[in-house]
Amino acid sequence: MSAEPEARRRLADGFGRLIVLVYIVFAVSAGARAGYQVATKFSHAPLSFTLSAVAAAIYLVAAVAIIRGAARTALAAVGVELVGVVAVGALSFADPDWFPEPSVWSHFGSGYGYVPLVLPVAGLLYLLKRRREG
């Protein structure tokens, strides 16, 4: 349909914009919160806080990769994120003792309105759709 001779659509255009905004917000909020928790009460729940920091780092990688158009890096980051939230979510139900304090990914991100679970699925669908379009 759109035969306009305009510049090729970048990964961060269209729906990618919304995804990048949410990734940046999550990178900042999870990162800041994890940093605060590690600084004040790390021994309380070392696994939870470490995982939150890891999640924040992956969110940041995904956001930067989408902005810079690095499709494969973005796909890898979002894939790791999906595996992480499913694995940590399942583990937190199987063995709650490991998670005395919630992390971003424990209980499938219930403390964050399940956005941590929805986000990688939406991101993966978007990235795969864009890859098919070439």
Next chain:
Amino acid sequence: MIDWLYLAAQAAALAMSAWFFVDTARSQRVGRRHFAGVGVLEVFVLAQLVAGIAIVPGEPGGGAGLFFSYLVTALLVPVAACFWGSIDRSRWGIGTVAASGLIVAALLLRVHQIWEFQIHVG
């Protein structure tokens, strides 16, 4: 926090988000009326911040740092979304700004929790 002011800000955030998502479905470009809508939300969040600066120092709890960092983030997110969304040609330009309204609502919810459990205690 002043309850009616908090509820008004929440209503403003959710109403702006709903309105902008409707415009997303209608494939509207980010325009002047959208900036006005974001401006109204910003006034409400700014009012929270001013009220917080006036009230929080007199409260017994010690969560002021968290309280203000969440509030300032809530103030900045819609502005960033406006810049980031207005340079997009597709419907998701305004969709991005619409999502920022939900983010503000979530952040305000956290601010209110911090107020209830860490600042306005005893």
